[in-house]
Amino acid sequence: MATMFTSGPSSKKLPQRAKLVVIDPYRTRHSEVSRLVSAINPGTDAALALGLMHVIINENLFDADYVSRCHYRVRGAEGSRAAVSA
DSSP, X not given: OOOOOOSSOOOSOOOTTOOOEEEOSSOOXXXXXXXXXXXXXXXXXXXXXXXXXXXXXXTTOSOHHHHHHTTTTSOSHXXXXXXXXX
């Protein structure tokens, strides 16, 4: 599954099978074409990020082989695991 991060309107067309999820306290142009809109409260984005990391790490939804092979490119993986596993 490909992930696209953007902070402004994107002129690129998403692949047909792509699912755009918008996490923003304000309604934006992206909200109109997204599959899911989560209007989080301002200031709660850190909690959301930690929650997503918790699920990704604890359910092994990441490429562990890549992380172990390319440890020089992936910094803080063990620290992140410890931080969200508590």
